Amino acid sequence: MSKQILVLPGDGIGPEIIKEAVAVLVAVNKKHNLGLELVDGLIGGAAIDQHGVPYPDETHAKAMNADAVLLGAVGGPKWDALDTAIRPEKGLLAIRSKLKLFGNLRPAILYPQLASASSLKADIVSGLDLLIVRELTGGIYFGEPRGIRTLENGEREGYNTYKYSESEIRRIAVVAFEAAMKRNKKLCSVDKANVLEATVLWREIVEEVAKDYPEVELSHMYVDNAAMQLVRAPKQFDVMVTGNMFGDILSDCAAMLTGSIGMLPSASLDQNGKGMYEPIHGSAPDIMNQNKANPLATILSVSMMLRYSFGFAEVADEIELAVSKVLDKNIRTLDIQSEGCTIVGTKEMGAAVLAEL
Amino acid sequence: MSKQILVLPGDGIGPEIIKEAVAVLVAVNKKHNLGLELVDGLIGGAAIDQHGVPYPDETHAKAMNADAVLLGAVGGPKWDALDTAIRPEKGLLAIRSKLKLFGNLRPAILYPQLASASSLKADIVSGLDLLIVRELTGGIYFGEPRGIRTLENGEREGYNTYKYSESEIRRIAVVAFEAAMKRNKKLCSVDKANVLEATVLWREIVEEVAKDYPEVELSHMYVDNAAMQLVRAPKQFDVMVTGNMFGDILSDCAAMLTGSIGMLPSASLDQNGKGMYEPIHGSAPDIMNQNKANPLATILSVSMMLRYSFGFAEVADEIELAVSKVLDKNIRTLDIQSEGCTIVGTKEMGAAVLAEL
Ligand SMILES: CC(C)[C@H](C(=O)O)[C@@H](O)C(=O)O
Ligand SMILES: CC(C)[C@H](C(=O)O)[C@@H](O)C(=O)O
Numbered sequence: 001m002s003k004q005i006l007v008l009p010g011d012g013i014g015p016e017i018i019k020e021a022v023a024v025l026v027a028v029n030k031k032h033n034l035g036l037e038l039v040d041g042l043i044g045g046a047a048i049d050q051h052g053v054p055y056p057d058e059t060h061a062k063a064m065n066a067d068a069v070l071l072g073a074v075g076g077p078k079w080d081a082l083d084t085a086i087r088p089e090k091g092l093l094a095i096r097s098k099l100k101l102f103g104n105l106r107p108a109i110l111y112p113q114l115a116s117a118s119s120l121k122a123d124i125v126s127g128l129d130l131l132i133v134r135e136l137t138g139g140i141y142f143g144e145p146r147g148i149r150t151l152e153n154g155e156r157e158g159y160n161t162y163k164y165s166e167s168e169i170r171r172i173a174v175v176a177f178e179a180a181m182k183r184n185k186k187l188c189s190v191d192k193a194n195v196l197e198a199t200v201l202w203r204e205i206v207e208e209v210a211k212d213y214p215e216v217e218l219s220h221m222y223v224d225n226a227a228m229q230l231v232r233a234p235k236q237f238d239v240m241v242t243g244n245m246f247g248d249i250l251s252d253c254a255a256m257l258t259g260s261i262g263m264l265p266s267a268s269l270d271q272n273g274k275g276m277y278e279p280i281h282g283s284a285p286d287i288m289n290q291n292k293a294n295p296l297a298t299i300l301s302v303s304m305m306l307r308y309s310f311g312f313a314e315v316a317d318e319i320e321l322a323v324s325k326v327l328d329k330n331i332r333t334l335d336i337q338s339e340g341c342t343i344v345g346t347k348e349m350g351a352a353v354l355a356e357l
Numbered sequence: 358m359s360k361q362i363l364v365l366p367g368d369g370i371g372p373e374i375i376k377e378a379v380a381v382l383v384a385v386n387k388k389h390n391l392g393l394e395l396v397d398g399l400i401g402g403a404a405i406d407q408h409g410v411p412y413p414d415e416t417h418a419k420a421m422n423a424d425a426v427l428l429g430a431v432g433g434p435k436w437d438a439l440d441t442a443i444r445p446e447k448g449l450l451a452i453r454s455k456l457k458l459f460g461n462l463r464p465a466i467l468y469p470q471l472a473s474a475s476s477l478k479a480d481i482v483s484g485l486d487l488l489i490v491r492e493l494t495g496g497i498y499f500g501e502p503r504g505i506r507t508l509e510n511g512e513r514e515g516y517n518t519y520k521y522s523e524s525e526i527r528r529i530a531v532v533a534f535e536a537a538m539k540r541n542k543k544l545c546s547v548d549k550a551n552v553l554e555a556t557v558l559w560r561e562i563v564e565e566v567a568k569d570y571p572e573v574e575l576s577h578m579y580v581d582n583a584a585m586q587l588v589r590a591p592k593q594f595d596v597m598v599t600g601n602m603f604g605d606i607l608s609d610c611a612a613m614l615t616g617s618i619g620m621l622p623s624a625s626l627d628q629n630g631k632g633m634y635e636p637i638h639g640s641a642p643d644i645m646n647q648n649k650a651n652p653l654a655t656i657l658s659v660s661m662m663l664r665y666s667f668g669f670a671e672v673a674d675e676i677e678l679a680v681s682k683v684l685d686k687n688i689r690t691l692d693i694q695s696e697g698c699t700i701v702g703t704k705e706m707g708a709a710v711l712a713e714l
Binding site: 075084087089093119120121124140141143146147148151155156157158159160161162163164165166167192193194195196197198199200201202223224225227228229230231232233245246248249250251252253255256257259261 | 432441444446450476477478481497498500503504505508512513514515516517518519520521522523524549550551552553554555556557558559580581582584585586587588589590602603605606607608609610612613614616618
């Protein structure tokens, strides 16, 4: 029985990095006879250009049919002037929401070969390996009512609604505890329970779910302190779980601790393990079509897909090992360059990984 | 004409650090005949213990009468079990709101003497001097409706409202542009305009205010990117302006870049320059009553008060110079210790500053 993967290159450097990742996917598919089948689709600015909307029905139909989705990146200055309702980012939010991909896994791993790329001191970050579990289909990103309205006194007001229900909190807490069980059994839940009622409930439900995971050491931290602690001593964390907005901020902060966001993949999973996989970096329009982008985060997204959605852990290991070997050879794209390395382009980096497979 | 300062020691290490700061205030008051008069009051847990509420009417009356407020810190495990409505933090939120202290200035400065305390590499942070301007009386901290309700399906939902009106945005933008004019004329406004309507209006109004400050170079950044950029290259920023929630997170992140949050003061100002001054660190109940807390952030808060609320810039300079001289002598509290330094307690640190005055 074949498994379908929807490939959504998106905008900016998206198509370039996706091309290299797809080459890796095709190679392991053939080598191990994985039965994977690829389908192409449009999202973001690319979809706006062809269909006028960032997440066309056609793409949605393909996504529903697929067993997993591989995404490049969306957005760029070309579409910045558009009304927010039809901006490329809305395509990303739409696919997350419509596929119910509530469980966003964002690892922040420092590759030993790239330790010097971090802006932090070596002893603070060496060996860093933390996982941020971010709720992805709720919270203030999707809360209604929202908009800009005119007040009685004639001035306008912009407003959004931050909300989480018990079941939304419970299911993401379960994802986080399960992840912690597979790792070092330490979970830190991040909220702002001293100010926001929505996160008072968050804390209560996380405590409740904790009863089913007595082996996991649970702690709670306010979001401002979490931002501080990530900078001060990130290795104190194993798994962190938080809502959509805080997760957006903290996962980017954590990723940047490694100094090499061009290396970090992510997974967004639904209740059944169906997932969308994408690099955590953006569409970097400033370097598009220049063969400069680092395809490794997207290649590692393929590896995450094989591991989480298809259970091909050994093939995933193989890809990760290939990436590691390429780094060992001091082959680097511009974003992760260091003294004495060989700087290569997007295509050459992709080819180097393929050569190791 | 005498000027009144309301002193609110608060909880945890609050009373200890306030004592040293007050000693400094009393000393410069006498030396320069500043005409300052001190009044004491209760806030936070200390107020709950005596009056059952974290911001008693009596304290509010004193605060309204005063020309400035000096605050220690609030909160501690003793009051953690209380209903959020009467927790110590609510006292802080109440005084900010009732005194209309919407303009929160949070400098993140790396003292050259403490450069090694940072978890970041020296070249990334040396010379760091950025100012975060945080909106303090609006946004999701105060937005209504808020609470925990039961949905039709029987489960509970926690909800908060994030909102900003044009006038709220305009007045904090003015504070930020004015601050930028006195510094390096670079302002970065932080929002999440690609997702949140409330911040779409934020961006629009900041652009509008910018027209009155043609000399200031204005940029906009999404909050997730801002968290990244603070870690990657914090010296790219001069002044940043943002809402209450984002400001809470980013200012703590920025403060921690210096590695010495025990050194950082803050000011919260109303429309007329009346202000509350407090260290950015918390009440640190774990070290209370042990003569371990660093009083310098509170002493520097006194200096900020003299500068911003009373216009005594030279006296403020004098206090800052005294602090710098103490650091030059390698006198340190535990939190900022380094090799070869003399470790002293709260009282001794206060005395050392006094001796330099
Ligand atoms: C592009 C944007 C809407 C998105 C988000 O905020 O979720 C991005 O920052 C991310 O983290 O994936
Ligand atoms: C104690 C808390 C309510 C407060 C806040 O979130 O504003 C604190 O973190 C701060 O930044 O001053």
